[in-house]
Amino acid sequence: MNFEWTDEQQAFRRKLVDFLAANLPEDWEEFSKHGPASPALTEFARGFCRKLAENGMLFPHWPKDIGGEGLGPWEQQILAEVMWEYGEPRGGQYMNVNWIGPTMLKYGTEGQKAKYLPQISAGEMLWxxxxxxxxxxxxxxxxxxxxxxxxxxxxxxxxxxxxxxxxxxxxxxxxxxxxxxxxxxxxxxxxxxxxxxxxxxxxxxxxxxxxxxxxxxxxxxxxxxxxxxxxGQAWEIIGYSLTNERLGIPRYHLAREALDRAVGILKAEGEFTRETVKAEAARCAALCEAARTAIYAIVQKRVDGGTVGPESSSARYATVQAERAVGEFVVEYVPEALAGQSAFLQMHHQRGIVAGIASGAAEIQLNIIASDVLQLPREPR
Missing domain, CATH: 2.40.110.10 (Butyryl-CoA Dehydrogenase, subunit A, domain 2)
Structure with missing residues (x-):
């Protein structure tokens, strides 16, 4: 199996990184450490998303006739990874990309599409x-x-x-x-x-x-x-929406970046020498890559035109495990990073706290895996 990015995909990632370098303030990590919902970042995101839209980078995977660039699911995934690696400068508008927009396209009336999609694709609407x-x-x-x-x-x-x-x-x-x-x-x-x-x-x-x-x-x-x-149609609609939401935030990518930074701090301080520390870092890295692989398998399924089902819960739970492991690694080995030494690790810690709750609690994902993936009998009630 080939896990290499194509030249076009690598160029798309570089384009995004270059855009961020040119459009984020120098103190971005400090500015964004309180998360994408902070009033300051939300206000910043309204202007930033308009710039993304004007440069074809807000919804690159959407059809051109509704404001996209006609690219595919892999470009959508690259976009999500880069944005979350940089602290999500889209603010809450990442939801538009992940599930609001796709749900509107699938279930909205023509009037609703005409009203909301132009505002969403222009980066002018927060839900x-x-x-x-x-x-x-x-x-x-x-x-x-x-x-x-x-x-x-x-x-x-x-x-x-x-x-x-x-x-x-x-x-x-x-x-x-x-x-x-x-x-x-x-x-x-x-x-x-x-x-x-x-x-x-x-x-x-x-x-x-x-x-x-x-x-x-x-x-x-x-x-x-x-x-x-x-x-009475909501249950069907939110089933579709939550499948997109569970996979939309690449927490595995943010967790791996946080792990790499934590290891960098330990190396700089001469503390990355004990075998127990190295082994725990390796375990965290393995969990991040396992989650990444599970997500990528689903992205490929979308590319192939398949329908994503309960396997999204398996991928979601793998991501929760990775987030928790990295969060615990930082607390155990570089706690000073959470007390002001690293704005990025502080931001990741705040985001990681909700990894097992947001988009459906981890326990609910395990129930879905048991019943719909493993086909186990339900517990008597």
Missing amino acids: CQGFSEPNSGSDLASLRTRAELEGDHYKVNGQKIWTSYAGLADTCFLLTRTSDDRKKGITILLVPMDTPGITVRQIPSLIGEGDIHEVFFDDVIVPVGQRFGEE
Whole structure:
């Protein structure tokens, strides 16, 4: 099997790196250490994404007729790796690339595509994801935020929690309950965040500035035309969306860069001499490369026109293992890096904390692997 990049792919990676070198500020690592949801980075990202779009590097894998360059899944993966290696200067707009855009293309009405895709492809729109609730996180089918149909609009009441980017987002991709059927009773609404009745409260956390929020909906009026898909179609749609989201963030690449930097610090201090340290670094590197290989197999499946299924959970869990191992390595052997010595490692540590929670908890991925990949019987309830 050939794992080498083609000349064109290598040139594309160099083009991205050169663009970042020319367009990121000199103090970028310090500036970006608080994560892609920080107010400063979010504001920076709006201008930066417009520049990416103008240079054909925001959605290079999209068809040309909707603002892309007509490239393929490998270029999408290269784009993600480079952006996350540099601390994700796209801010929350990486979600547009990973799953908002693809989901809009597959399920949006012609009117919704005409309204949202130009703004997304121009780098001018930030979304948030209204999924989790106080008692409905991993068990998403138990959500209770209610949308009652009243003539030509829905009236929405309920609460979401752990909502990334909600404080600065333009629109919420909101899951609501429109009937009591556990899965078929869930419906998606596209809700502008400045709609009357929406209250956003930031949750202080260790994982970065402005990253997670509570969102309250009190008699929020949403026109029927803002429904995404049919009533009760949400479970199908979010299954497609989450498959893209789980694979969209190349955490294995960020983890490997963090590991290499940690090892660099140890070597510079003459501390990379003990065999136990070397062995642990090698174990971390192996986990990063195993996760990379699992992701790349799925990228190739997309290139070949295949449908990505539960194997995405296997790749996601491999990435979680890599992130956790590298995070523990840094804490064990270069803890001073997290106390101000390295802005990059501090950023990685904050991102790594949520690796096993965001995009579906690691335990949920293991359940999917057991039932859908290994075909094991479900635990009696």
